Amino acid sequence: MEKNYEKVHLVMGVNIHITLNELQELFPSYNFVNIEATKDGVIDTTYIVTNTQTSYILKHFDRDISSKIQTDKELLTLLKDAELNVPEYIDEKKGWYLFSILKGSSPKVIQLYHIQALARFMAKYHAQTTKINSSTDFIDNYPIKEILSYTKKYFYRHYKELENLQNYSLKTDGFIHGDIFKDNTIFDGEKIGVFDFIDGGSGEFAFDIAVALISFNPKNKSLFTNAFLRTYNQTAPKKLTLDELQAKEPSARQLYALLRIERYKNTQRANELLKIC
Known part of the structure; x- marks a missing residue:
């Protein structure tokens, strides 16, 4: 029945x-x-x-x-x-x-070994996803123009900060997760687990990493960023430079700030990403 x-x-x-x-x-x-x-x-x-x-x-x-x-x-x-x-x-x-269900818990304080575990995971993940042909571009998962229209109407100051996302696109390196924030990960000692891949799609590995480091390295510590890149580049399908990573950080912050405005109907959590005073 x-x-x-x-x-x-x-x-x-x-x-x-x-x-x-x-x-x-x-x-x-x-x-x-x-x-x-x-x-x-x-x-x-x-x-x-x-x-x-x-x-x-x-x-x-x-x-x-x-x-x-x-x-x-x-x-x-x-x-x-x-x-x-x-x-x-x-x-x-x-x-x-x-x-x-994955075993482990979410760390309260991110340590260097968490960053290194994240880098090893993402290098191996990216090596696998170069094989995947997805019909969905990661950025197309989100109705960006519609959300910008809403933001323009109700949060104009933030709209001016984010309007450059109007025609944003990503190159295709492979299938990216695109949302490896801390709440989509879990740690069992030094072993990382990652979940919620459902909204992934074709995109750039540098963008994928920029999103992850926004969450794992919010204060942009050079120690953490450099440790990530050293570890990632040991086994990654293609090496990533600091300049390439930093070039993607602003758009990664802006995209998730925009999504937070749409989800929470306010700007408080968006400001955490945009660092608007």
Whole structure:
């Protein structure tokens, strides 16, 4: 019998509500005993579900992105085969997807070894994604012109700061994540795990790294940036210079500032990226 999952609006990572009984009916062989709504996952519904043996991530993609879901599944398989620490696709029923859960926690203070682990991951990730032909450019995931129009109407000062994104584009080096902020990573000691690849697309590796370092190195410490580049360039598919990286930082900051304005309908969190006084 088809279930009509109730649409709810919660200040957490859940837009579509599912009960434990409904979950058990969908995935009877897993013997789930608990379901917990997350406080993250702003765009898509995300739960942690548990049986007596292990926990899983349960996701419902609250958008019409069937082609991106297929690309995501193929990408995760490719990365797992390359021994990168990413979630594993487990199962799917009626629009609900089960993924393995990564072990670890988010560091409160970023240390040099976190930067080096991030660099090793991204070098290996980029080496793998040069093989992927994506029909989606990363920048096309976002309706930039529409968001700029909204920003112009309600936050004109910030619009003037961001209007150069109107026709922004990226070269294609491979499939980039584009959103490796700290909240899309986890650390188990010195081992990094990365998740939420669903909104990736074709783009430049320098931009991918610039986004990551905005989050991992917000004060732009030269020690961290140089350590990242030294580590990354040891195994990266192509070496990256400091000038190339710094050239991408302003647009990376501007894009995510714009997205924060659209998401939160204010400029407070955008200012963190733009450093507007």
